[in-house]
Amino acid sequence: MVIDENGENLGKLNRFRALEIARERELDLVLVSPNAKEPVAKIVDWSKFKYEKSKKARKNKAKPVENKEWWFSPKIGDNEIDIKLNNVKRFLEKGGNAKITIKFERRTIPGSMESTFERVKLKYLDFAKETSTMAREGRNLSIMLRHK
Secondary structure, eight states, rough: OOOTTTTTTTESHHHHHHHHHHHHOEEEEEEETTSSOOOEEEEEOOHHHHHOOOOOOOOHHHOOEEEEEEEEEOOOHHHHHHHHHHHHHHHHHHOOEEEEOOOOOOOOOTTHHHHHHHHHHHHTTTTTSSOOOEEEETTTTEEEEEEE
């Protein structure tokens, strides 16, 4: 089965006739699907065909997702929470993932980390959703977020 450079089906041709047509048009004969019931060959300009194939592969290549981490202390004020969460929101809108960590400090009152986490959570639920549950990593509390 042979297809010409315009995408028209030339039908079943033997290899020699297909090569002859390709040479007449100063193009190349490329075997597109050799394992098909009827192998398919295409008459194309090889360099253009190779370029289009690599261009398509680059376009389909997945970009790595960027991750950033923001640290909060248990004694943080509401204004500073707002400022940091605005930065998180801008980052998430660009397609990244954010990690929010509340770090344990000396002389921290037990339960103050959880209450700080709840204050932060009330504010980020408007623009983000959690990809993991709150986890204790050593002496810190962390959670991963992504854009809604």
